[in-house]
Amino acid sequence: MPALAACSSTSTTAPPPAEPRAEVRPKNVILFISDGCGPASFTMARAYRRDVLGRDEGLALDPYLVGTVQTHAADTRVTDSAAGATAFACGVKTYNGAIAVDTLRQPLGTLVEAAEARGLATGLVATSTITHATPAAFSAHVPARGMTAEIAAQQITRGIDVLFGGGLRDYLPVAEGGSRQDGRNLLQEARAAGYTVATTRDAFDRLDAAPALALMAPGHMAYELDRNGAEQPSLAEMTRKALDLLAGDPDGFFLMVEGSRIDHAAHGNDAAGHLHDILAYDEAVAVALAFAREEGHTLVVATSDHETGGLTLGRSLDGRGVYAWYPEVLAGVRRSNEGLAKMLEAGADPAAVLRAGGLDPDDLDAADRQALLDAAEEGDTGAFLARYNDVIARRAVIGWTTTGHTGVDVNLYAFGPGADRFRGNQDNTDVGRRLADLLGLDLPAA
Template identity: 40%
Template sequence: MDKVKKIILFHLIVFTFILSCSVLSFAAQAKNIILMIGDGMGPAHIHITWLYATRQLGKNLVMTEVMDKGRTAYMINDTADSTVTESAAAATQMATGVKVLAKSIGIGPDGKALKTILEMAKEKGKATGLVTTSGITDATPAGFIAHVAQRSEEEKIAEQLVKSDVNILFGGRKNFFLPEDEKGKRKDGKNLLNEAREKGYVVVETAEEMNKTQGQKILGLFNMGNMVYEIDRKGSTEPSLAEMTQKALEILSQEKEGFFLMVEAGRIDHAAHVHDIGAVIWDTLAFDEAIEVAYEFQKTNPDTLLIITADHETGGLAVLPYSLTGKEYEGINLEAISKIKGSSEKRNKELGEDPSPEKIKEVMKKYYDIDLTEEQIKAIRENPLKQLDPRHFHYGRNGIIAFVLRLYHRIGWATDTHSATPLFLWGIGPASEKIKGWRHNTDVFLMMKEAYGF
């Protein structure tokens, strides 16, 4: 081979090498990202739901299947000002990669607005969506698009949502979009549903309306307050989290530039705050059905990165070993839990403010199929937990009822607010190899940004 041929061959090899490298790194990029957040869903919430699904319902969870097939990490979530976080700071940290003050939405500790991954995706021409069973103005969805100093500023958040141009907005708390004289909570007299329509949104209020519409911008508000607990949903007009996820994917996947979708199971947290194990399990099962929808989409669209995690643990939940008289180390009583008839929300409505001993006996028999002793009924009436530790057991009688039930269900709760228990972070798809080890929730932003190639 003469010298010229050698040089040409050398350049050809180098060129092919560079080309194959760029193709490989391009292949590792994600066109779409689906981020799924179980609000308040610590490792014990997943474990207990998995026990219930496998041993009581005879099925595996899709979320654990994704763990098997994909990558898993532990995740901690401390904020700029605390080791125990809440949903606003947690969502903001995952959306922006910056440690912020508890309760702030899309705003840094210096008071300046932070750019979120959703805003970056939108700038690149991607379609975007936010889906939750809590309020669409609540902290987790808000953390991806809104910018307010306090999560409680939900009227302001609703206004920012309507102006956001986010394609899919599904959830509850319609009352922050309506003025007080239309049964809403807005003090400024505005009807944001009309403003949303002017901005090109199709507004839907039931599962049926949602399924029918083909709009590219849909505002779905399915309840004046939060959407109902899954355990109580039968007979309502509300869609399931899986149905909302399905619809969101149907619309967002039409965008050729790809999309960003955040799906939140918002009420696992609410159920854990009030120590309601039935509602925790059923809302986690509903989350799993939504994960199944997303995972099926990921399988047929492998340029999609699916990430599943939680924002924080709620309740300090644990499986306990003992009943009052049974053998040692019995563990969770799944059969007793399978007899739960409805949420604590419904139960409390029947109990009323100041229930008589007869009323407590009757309602507890109806909801849990349990005959309480006189001492247990007395404890529920007197509520000593609230007197001893009013800051960790402050939600009415929920704490003491769960304390009485722990002898039957063998489930314990350490607090009726959040704990700092490390969470699982797992996923599958392009760039998911970054999901490993001991991570912080600000890393979720970095992983997503890198996966998109931004």
């Protein structure tokens, strides 16, 4: 490892250096990934919590900011989640779309495989489908992220102890309401391999031993703003359950937890959906930090694979830069874009949809109101949401510059034994390599 500046002495009268102390290594590692969450997004979440919710203590992550991460892929400066997750899981740069394979499409050893080989327990938790790019790169090897049927088939054969998320459709054949063309029922195969399988909230709550597979939505799980707690657990609840099931392993564990849909909301330029999934992610981090403080041998690392949306706080309005932004505009929003779209498609009154979105129809300027009502009338949900998001963004004085990803560096947080190793600005592949090194894992051999 590179010497830390703080460890070197420049004084000629200093005593001879002590024997280097044995480096403290973690027994357990919890890696949090906030998909598509850049620095401005964390600022937005913190300001909302402080100024709207009245909670002054900052984000759970805030005290543990140690550095920043460069996110570029092998083939472009703007990564996707597949190349980004492969960098963390395998410590290697690859092309956008690659799931734990290199630029020659050859499989790369992952942290999960190396951990399993060393006898550690392993777990993956996501709010997207469990076959989505980030969890996939920790559990499968395919040349293209869209190969979700193959990803599902691979991820139940790796001895992973905990798999929680959405994505039931990828596990079931077409004849049973799924999307698999090969007729396989992977839930049955998982049960035969020893997994306890949960597809409902009640069954999830009853899980009390690993290996456990919980797929609680046909596709992605709900955005936090839309989530019905009777049907789906929160990311914090899934994290707590994963820790309950993994912590008993005497060899330690590796757990990856992803706030997956932070990214999806940013793709849609859905500010409130983005915000509430970040707050839910931070609550999940708080659960892990409490566990780590109590347990004493657990390293918690949190970072993002990339920024999404090009979010800015403050923007130009009518050609003039405005020196303000207003998180309170988001306070009245009770549904994500996805939730508003469902209301529209179910034939709800457009005025009621706008109110659920935090807008009073009588308080809109005439052009906005007409455009929104016209789009609703024509059943053009995309046009409705684009106009709605633009109204919200102008009122909050926030900006979005893309519906895709951007190339800015992302935040890196670390707490626990080995946290010092993550100081400074580093490449995303360094994060994966350092985690492997701290756990004594051999990635290339995996």
